[in-house]
Amino acid sequence: HVLPFRALFDYVEAFLEHGHAFLFRFSLALLRRTKEKLLAFKPTDVNLILEVLRLDQCQYGDELEAESGWFSSLVAEAKEVELEAEQLQALRAEEAERLAEKQRRIREREAQMAAEESDDEIVFSDEEDD
Numbered sequence: 001h002v003l004p005f006r007a008l009f010d011y012v013e014a015f016l017e018h019g020h021a022f023l024f025r026f027s028l029a030l031l032r033r034t035k036e037k038l039l040a041f042k043p044t045d046v047n048l049i050l051e052v053l054r055l056d057q058c059q060y061g062d063e064l065e066a067e068s069g070w071f072s073s074l075v076a077e078a079k080e081v082e083l084e085a086e087q088l089q090a091l092r093a094e095e096a097e098r099l100a101e102k103q104r105r106i107r108e109r110e111a112q113m114a115a116e117e118s119d120d121e122i123v124f125s126d127e128e129d130d
Contacts, residue, residue, distance in 0.1 A: 002055050007071035014079050029078035
């Protein structure tokens with residue numbers, strides 16, 4: 001479902017104008033718009049939470065846009081979200097640090113597993129060199 005055609009055009013236009021920063025703006029606008037609904041779910045309602053966040057049709061009927069322009073106004077709200085370039089850079093740097101740490105742990109674990117790997121082979125008596 002995601003977005004009705006008209007709202008999708010507005011979304012793509014804003015994305016082309018603002019670049020990847022608009023993806024963050026849209027996500028923040030979506031969270032603001034659906035905050036009450038999301039908080040009403042139980043922690044075990046993961047499937048329902050994801051339905052809300054991915055704008056699934058079972059959570060948002062087609063009549064919602066026709067009646068209230070819900071999706072178009074969501075895109076308009078996303079365009080108005082304040083998000084400074086410095087904030088994005090800080091978020092990127094923070095995530096880069098987390099990723100680097102995760103990759104370091106993976107490399108350490110791979111090295112540890114390689115060191116533990118034994119190349120002991122079973123040698124049968126007829127295969128031994130004399």
